[in-house]
Amino acid sequence: MVDVTFQPNGVAAARTARKRGGLRNALRRKSTSAFLMTLPLIVLIAVLVIYPAFYSLHLATLNKSMSRFVGFGNFEFLFKRETFWLVVKQSCIFAISAVLFKALIGFIVAHFVHNVPANKQRKWRGMLLVPWVIPPAMSTLAWLWLFDPSYSAFNYTLSFFGIGPIPWTGDAVWARFSVILVNVWYGAPFFMIMYLAALKSVPEQLYEAAAIDGANWWQRIWYVTLPMMRNIIAITTLFSLIVTFANFDIVRILTAGGPLDHTHIFATWAFRVGIEGSDIPLGASVSLFMVPILAVAAVFILRDINKRGNEA
Amino acid sequence: MSTLAIDKSGPTRNVKYGSMSRDRTWALRWSYFFLTLFAIFSLVPPLYMLITSLKGSAEISAATNPWWIYHPTLENYVQLLTSNQFLRFFWNSAWVSIIVVTITMLISVPAAFALARMKFWGSATLATGVFLTYLIPDTLLFIPLFKMFATIGDWTGIQLINRWYVLLFIYPTLTVPFCTWIMIGYFASIPKELDEAAIIDGASWFQTLTRIFIPVALPGLIAATIFAFTVSWAQFLYPLVFTTSTDQLVLPVGIITTLIKGDVFNWGQIMTGALLGAAPPLIIYAFLMDYYIAGLTAGATKG
Numbered sequence: 312m313v314d315v316t317f318q319p320n321g322v323a324a325a326r327t328a329r330k331r332g333g334l335r336n337a338l339r340r341k342s343t344s345a346f347l348m349t350l351p352l353i354v355l356i357a358v359l360v361i362y363p364a365f366y367s368l369h370l371a372t373l374n375k376s377m378s379r380f381v382g383f384g385n386f387e388f389l390f391k392r393e394t395f396w397l398v399v400k401q402s403c404i405f406a407i408s409a410v411l412f413k414a415l416i417g418f419i420v421a422h423f424v425h426n427v428p429a430n431k432q433r434k435w436r437g438m439l440l441v442p443w444v445i446p447p448a449m450s451t452l453a454w455l456w457l458f459d460p461s462y463s464a465f466n467y468t469l470s471f472f473g474i475g476p477i478p479w480t481g482d483a484v485w486a487r488f489s490v491i492l493v494n495v496w497y498g499a500p501f502f503m504i505m506y507l508a509a510l511k512s513v514p515e516q517l518y519e520a521a522a523i524d525g526a527n528w529w530q531r532i533w534y535v536t537l538p539m540m541r542n543i544i545a546i547t548t549l550f551s552l553i554v555t556f557a558n559f560d561i562v563r564i565l566t567a568g569g570p571l572d573h574t575h576i577f578a579t580w581a582f583r584v585g586i587e588g589s590d591i592p593l594g595a596s597v598s599l600f601m602v603p604i605l606a607v608a609a610v611f612i613l614r615d616i617n618k619r620g621n622e623a
Numbered sequence: 624m625s626t627l628a629i630d631k632s633g634p635t636r637n638v639k640y641g642s643m644s645r646d647r648t649w650a651l652r653w654s655y656f657f658l659t660l661f662a663i664f665s666l667v668p669p670l671y672m673l674i675t676s677l678k679g680s681a682e683i684s685a686a687t688n689p690w691w692i693y694h695p696t697l698e699n700y701v702q703l704l705t706s707n708q709f710l711r712f713f714w715n716s717a718w719v720s721i722i723v724v725t726i727t728m729l730i731s732v733p734a735a736f737a738l739a740r741m742k743f744w745g746s747a748t749l750a751t752g753v754f755l756t757y758l759i760p761d762t763l764l765f766i767p768l769f770k771m772f773a774t775i776g777d778w779t780g781i782q783l784i785n786r787w788y789v790l791l792f793i794y795p796t797l798t799v800p801f802c803t804w805i806m807i808g809y810f811a812s813i814p815k816e817l818d819e820a821a822i823i824d825g826a827s828w829f830q831t832l833t834r835i836f837i838p839v840a841l842p843g844l845i846a847a848t849i850f851a852f853t854v855s856w857a858q859f860l861y862p863l864v865f866t867t868s869t870d871q872l873v874l875p876v877g878i879i880t881t882l883i884k885g886d887v888f889n890w891g892q893i894m895t896g897a898l899l900g901a902a903p904p905l906i907i908y909a910f911l912m913d914y915y916i917a918g919l920t921a922g923a924t925k926g
Contacts, residue, residue: 345741348733363767446857453668464689557760578762
């Protein structure tokens, strides 16, 4: 509102008298109004993102009743627990294999969609993106029902092929597989859309030149498609690595960490310890272990974005 | 001259052309085949939701063919849509999402405008910082935020934990950074001549924003709105942590905590609830697919 009344004056002043003072005033006014426009954003980020992030560092150094400073006591306690190392291992398995399969499936499906005539692409893209649109908490419920120990629709179908009932969420190995499967189902469409956008931006002439040079389909992918898509592949993978590593909904609903903590990842275990076990400092320490991998991924993403900014 | 000679040796060229087109048709057939497989994989869970939601509880426990409905019934829908509790979840979700979308737009559009056009001290750093905050996941912040709001309650006596409106403070941390980021991208792609012309005509910065930037960047604005709505509608962790009473719950948490009673799973109702909970984003997606996809890809390709 302030700038509505002041700004015409500033413009008028700058137009009539080209004095240095007037110009400087207008500049100052511009930066003031710019600052006011960004102020809510700055306050929001400072109070509800930056402060809690550092607050969790502080929380992690307190004892369970949050009355005493224990330094690295929580971390020492965690390092001695077997469950913690189980969670570390599972988080890595979960994130790396899920991202790998999402990227691979996304890449393959994007090629298939790119292959079909342009007027039919919309329909296929629309169908294939549905998993990404449904709230993960809701779709995981459907998977939970598909995986139900006694009424599993998958086991019903598989029984016709003579494959015995599979303990989808009951057995440690199968439970890990199921959790990753649901995550791949949910996340692959995102990769597909990103890769499809990238594929469309590869100039057709490059493929024609490659075809004239006698390149087969593999060489076309390896020497033309992949180098052209490198940027998008890197950003999408790193971004997905962050999101997958910090995943909560799917594991929480599908297995709640079970059987015997064999599917817990950092987020679900932090929730179990911090909120359900009401040991907030320990929960905060657990979730802090996500920071290193997030920081590494963030640095690479940032480098990529800055690089692209310079090219443009 | 040589082209004429080649043209005369037509038959060989035709054969080659024919084999290439045959390759093409086969590639196309394989594409359709695999796309069908992937589409089935994508659509099985939502379709199974629909199938189960149309079954009565007797049919579900009878363990007949799970992929077929023998006695279609709407009893699950009737039960849920007449239950005050479920409607309460739905309204809570709707209110939270709508208010959060409004807050998000009010914060991120002016901020994106200022960061894209009004270069000031630290604006580039701030833009990068906004993107970085988008990368901080909810699972890292929920414990300190919970403790923060509990402490505020202790100090001031304002009880925010276990009230649905506490989510209005928290959800913007998920939506604002990304919306600001993609709006910066959209605003930056508007030609500078447009706003220079407006400024020369005597428009203020505020008028430039409302008369020029918002109308021109409307597709981006719609994409950001859709993103903010779907994120707030789908959010599961924060409401699970911050709300516990059944009258304060939003839809995803409500379905999971009230329809699952101990070991008794009323699957017909759970699937109906899940489908109704997935309906608003799906409907938006069905009608505004292009905006939805634009918002999805903008995060990485703009800015």
